[in-house]
């Protein structure tokens with residue numbers, strides 16, 4: 001049968017249709033490079049460049065690919081993704097319940113990088129091993145790892161953009177550390193845009209342009225941080241443009257970070273902007289609550305801070321998305337606990353951070369909590385304010401009281417007032433009971449998480 005041709009047509013058709021359902025950028029990045037390795041009746045094997053691409057496709061596009069393939073072929077279809085580059089393939093890691101993982105198991109790199117010969121300016125604390133990934137940064141992290149594993153082959157340049165404190169510098173250095181760890185003789189240079197500019201100014205002033213140019217043009221991997229700062233600086237942009245071209249032409253990897261998408265950087269020359277768009281553009285978004293919490297817990301562990309889960313939750317529920325800032329608060333709380341030799345508690349955290357976080361917490365009222373809890377459990381607000389003792393009402397009432405204590409600054413008696421004038425000991429009992437149950441009741445944990453999600457912007 002001439003099924004083979006017919007079948008590979010199917011893959012082309014699937015791609016064509018995918019083109020209409022994803023953004024051009026995503027299509028170019030993820031779908032376009034996928035090859036069809038094998039195809040049969042009800043079966044398509046596609047080939048991804050490396051395990052990170054495969055992982056990305058699996059999480060983001062597999063269902064879509066499958067349903068389009070099924071629609072086109074008119075039959076159930078199994079999609080398999082194999083990795084073209086055997087070198088980087090590793091056995092599938094065990095699935096854990098935790099979606100937030102440091103990329104430890106996904107790379108071969110030892111965590112202590114060797115020094116490369118030239119001054120690389122790289123911060124060797126920033127590794128993939130200690131980068132926690134979640135929805136907000138997973139794309140950029142996967143791209144960074146792909147580049148570190150295959151410099152100057154897949155994505156060149158790699159352009160990472162995102163707001164302050166979201167992990168751009170961390171990822172940029174992690175790329176450098178990984179490449180140096182893999183290839184000790186590779187010349188990797190990390191530069192902030194200011195440093196690049198300053199060296200350029202000095203070179204001009206002292207007539208050392210030749211040296212400046214040679215230096216930049218002989219490195220293997222150039223990492224430029226916060227490129228938005230060269231915008232508006234004519235001479236720096238010009239020099240960077242030439243540096244970029246000569247590195248690019250000799251197949252050297254360039255990675256650039258910025259706080260904005262290339263098009264949105266004011267004062268950035270058009271020719272640079274268009275070059276930044278040649279490769280892959282990956283964004284980092286503000287982390288969601290779970291990711292913030294995972295990062296805080298990892299940092300706490302590293303710094304030997306015993307951070308109770310409710311405090312971690314409290315901190316990550318704040319509107320702060322800047323991870324550097326969050327870390328600062330963690331350190332502040334840790335220092336306070338250690339100076340006063342007392343364990344960290346939610347009350348302590350609230351007290352220490354009251355100026356920063358209370359403002360936000362005050363936006364949540366007891367009424368908000370009562371409303372969300374009762375609608376979650378499908379009962380009336382009057383029910384949790386009542387004295388009814390049936391489990392159907394007692395449980396939501398206790399949960400609501402617990403949330404009031406966590407998310408507002410009301411005292412026990414005040415909370416009691418809001419619940420139809422209950423005694424403060426009733427409130428304390430309710431909160432204690434929920435806290436105890438949270439230790440091993442995962443469904444309660446989930447319910448509370450769900451309710452909180454409706455109360456707090458992430």
Ligand code: ADP
Nearest residue numbers: 130131132164165166167168169170295323324
């Ligand atoms: P940016 O360069 O985007 O302003 P940084 O890379 O300097 O942000 O990150 C700020 C701080 O937050 C650093 O200490 C960094 O290690 C930490 N950080 C950011 N994102 C993560 C993450 N996903 N996992 C672990 N630490 C992170």
Ligand code: MG
Nearest residue numbers: 168169225226
């Ligand atoms: Mg930075």
